[in-house]
Amino acid sequence: MSAPAPTLVPVLRDLAATPFEAQVIAALPVDADDDPTPRAVPGVSLSRARPTPVVSPQLLAWSDALGEELGLARPAPGSAALAILAGNALAPGMQPYAARYGGHQFGRWAGQLGDGRAITLGELPSPMGDGAGATAYELQLKGAGMTPYSRHADGRAVLRSSLREFVCSEAMHALGVPTTRALSLVGTGEAVLRDMFYDGNARTEPGAIVCRVAPTFLRFGNYEIHAAFGERESLQRLVAHTLRRHYPHIDASDPAAPLHWLSEVCERTAVMVAHWMRVGFVHGVMNTDNMSILGLTLDYGPYGFLEGYDPQWTPNTTDAAGRRYAYGQQPQIALWNLSRLAGALRPLVDGDDGLHAALERYRDVFGRAHRTMSAAKLGLGSLAEPGDVEWLDELYGLLAATETDMPIFFRQLSALVPGVGAASARGDDAALLAPVRAALYDPDTLDAALAARWRQWLSRWQRRITHDLTHEKSSAELIVARMDAVNPLYLPRNYLAQEAIDAAEQGDLAPLQALMRVLQRPYAAQAGCEAYAARRPEWARQRPGCSALSCSS
Ligand code: AMP
Ligand code: MG
Numbered sequence: 001m002s003a004p005a006p007t008l009v010p011v012l013r014d015l016a017a018t019p020f021e022a023q024v025i026a027a028l029p030v031d032a033d034d035d036p037t038p039r040a041v042p043g044v045s046l047s048r049a050r051p052t053p054v055v056s057p058q059l060l061a062w063s064d065a066l067g068e069e070l071g072l073a074r075p076a077p078g079s080a081a082l083a084i085l086a087g088n089a090l091a092p093g094m095q096p097y098a099a100r101y102g103g104h105q106f107g108r109w110a111g112q113l114g115d116g117r118a119i120t121l122g123e124l125p126s127p128m129g130d131g132a133g134a135t136a137y138e139l140q141l142k143g144a145g146m147t148p149y150s151r152h153a154d155g156r157a158v159l160r161s162s163l164r165e166f167v168c169s170e171a172m173h174a175l176g177v178p179t180t181r182a183l184s185l186v187g188t189g190e191a192v193l194r195d196m197f198y199d200g201n202a203r204t205e206p207g208a209i210v211c212r213v214a215p216t217f218l219r220f221g222n223y224e225i226h227a228a229f230g231e232r233e234s235l236q237r238l239v240a241h242t243l244r245r246h247y248p249h250i251d252a253s254d255p256a257a258p259l260h261w262l263s264e265v266c267e268r269t270a271v272m273v274a275h276w277m278r279v280g281f282v283h284g285v286m287n288t289d290n291m292s293i294l295g296l297t298l299d300y301g302p303y304g305f306l307e308g309y310d311p312q313w314t315p316n317t318t319d320a321a322g323r324r325y326a327y328g329q330q331p332q333i334a335l336w337n338l339s340r341l342a343g344a345l346r347p348l349v350d351g352d353d354g355l356h357a358a359l360e361r362y363r364d365v366f367g368r369a370h371r372t373m374s375a376a377k378l379g380l381g382s383l384a385e386p387g388d389v390e391w392l393d394e395l396y397g398l399l400a401a402t403e404t405d406m407p408i409f410f411r412q413l414s415a416l417v418p419g420v421g422a423a424s425a426r427g428d429d430a431a432l433l434a435p436v437r438a439a440l441y442d443p444d445t446l447d448a449a450l451a452a453r454w455r456q457w458l459s460r461w462q463r464r465i466t467h468d469l470t471h472e473k474s475s476a477e478l479i480v481a482r483m484d485a486v487n488p489l490y491l492p493r494n495y496l497a498q499e500a501i502d503a504a505e506q507g508d509l510a511p512l513q514a515l516m517r518v519l520q521r522p523y524a525a526q527a528g529c530e531a532y533a534a535r536r537p538e539w540a541r542q543r544p545g546c547s548a549l550s551c552s553s
Pocket of ligand 2 (some may be wrong): 290
């Protein structure tokens with residue numbers, strides 16, 4: 001009799017018994033003063049800061065996927081691990097700190113900002129060892145209390161914004177978009193006072209803490225502040241640390257190392273923004289203090305996903321007038337932000353030519369990534385034929401002409417691949433326009449002229465696919481599979497997150513759990529989950545939080 005095949009059960013550790021490191025503390029200039037009172041902290045890269053304990057921690061959500069990657073077990077109620085995630089205790093080796101950074105906010109230098117409510121607990125050596133990915137992951141609590149960088153605020157975060165960050169971090173990861181992760185969402189049992197509409201009507205809301213995870217949370221602003229205050233030695237130490245810890249393949253002794261590094265930051269940022277454009281993500285607050293030096297999506301605030309296609313759309317009501325951070329602005333804003341980082345590196349390099357050359361990498365890589373992803377969304381091998389640029393412009397013009405849900409249109413388009421699916425087999429007019437009709441918010445807006453333009457566009461698309469099928473010997477099924485792998489079916493649309501928030505505020509966590517489950521596999525059709533793939537309902541159009549949001553968090 002043969003023995004049953006062994007099943008692989010990951011060995012998950014107790015966070016409270018897991019040893020942490022604090023290499024960053026030894027590597028960077030640290031504030032000599034332990035006083036948590038908000039103040040200017042010149043010269044240093046970080047200040048030691050202890051989380052402020054909370055009265056009644058409750059685990060509201062846990063990412064099983066990330067827990068397994070880190071080898072950490074879901075904490076039990078009342079456990080020491082839960083106390084750590086609430087800021088009430090520390091694991092061995094943790095030396096918590098708040099980082100000092102500045103930033104350009106809405107185009108203007110804002111001076112010292114820093115981790116006003118985020119406290120990094122420590123570095124967890126990667127359970128995979130040095131071979132795969134990062135060598136260590138930082139665990140950071142957001143909403144853990146005051147630090148020297150809290151300025152006039154309370155160091156806390158509300159459940160609504162914390163739940164949004166938790167959900168979207170993990171959803172973006174599943175979408176294949178580079179991002180910081182989220183391990184846990186903990187209710188504090190304490191009330192937090194917020195003026196959500198900035199209209200003088202503050203109210204108390206439940207407080208919460210997200211435990212974020214990334215190889216580092218360093219932002220452009222960490223480098224900018226040293227440059228802005230003429231802190232050359234601190235800047236040098238910070239860059240040296242960044243290279244050693246996060247870009248070890250760059251030879252730090254090469255005088256051009258900062259330029260090689262900047263080039264890579266440009267490349268990673270370009271890839272990240274191309275993914276944002278692919279899935280319709282709008283960050284909402286692309287200030288330089290929210291730009292990761294690893295090219296990870298960082299700081300989920302008033303973000304949103306495009307529903308009706310509109311390059312001028314932003315979910316952030318604070319940006320409604322200027323629309324600086326609208327969907328279509330993101331590629332050029334990322335470059336503007338990178339230019340601020342390049343400016344901060346001036347003290348470390350000879351002349352500006354190398355910096356300009358590094359910034360050019362952004363244009364090259366973004367252009368290429370965006371073209372490749374656009375082609376993939378359409379199921380095409382490339383978009384390099386004469387007239388393709390105009391043809392794509394026509395598509396986006398049509399999507400914008402009437403309120404047409406971008407994700408739904410692209411997802412439905414694969415049903416028209418010749419040779420697969422009911423829609424392509426029928427070949428009639430109704431079938432051809434089906435992806436458009438499925439995505440329209442108001443069917444009456446599709447007048448005869450627009451319908452004719454759509455027919456023309458879609459017919460050409462079908463001819464292109466047919467051409468690729470015959471010449472590349474690819475199968476229709478393969479093309480559909482490729483399209484469905486880049487056009488998500490499920491997204492954390494703002495109204496879905498808001499429904500989970502409404503329930504969670506009433507103590508019902510089931511909608512949050514259901515949403516997290518669906519978003520873990522955003523490209524695979526899941527039985528019974530049709531509602532999550534639908535157009536935003538009409539009631540959600542004007543309700544705060546469901547489409548547009550303020551920065552209040
Ligand atoms: P954000 O809009 O979350 O990216 O934050 C911008 C800056 O304001 C950062 O320096 C934050 O640390 C700080 N900040 C935001 N909210 C708070 C808060 N409730 N308490 C302290 N600092 C905050
Ligand atoms: Mg921020």
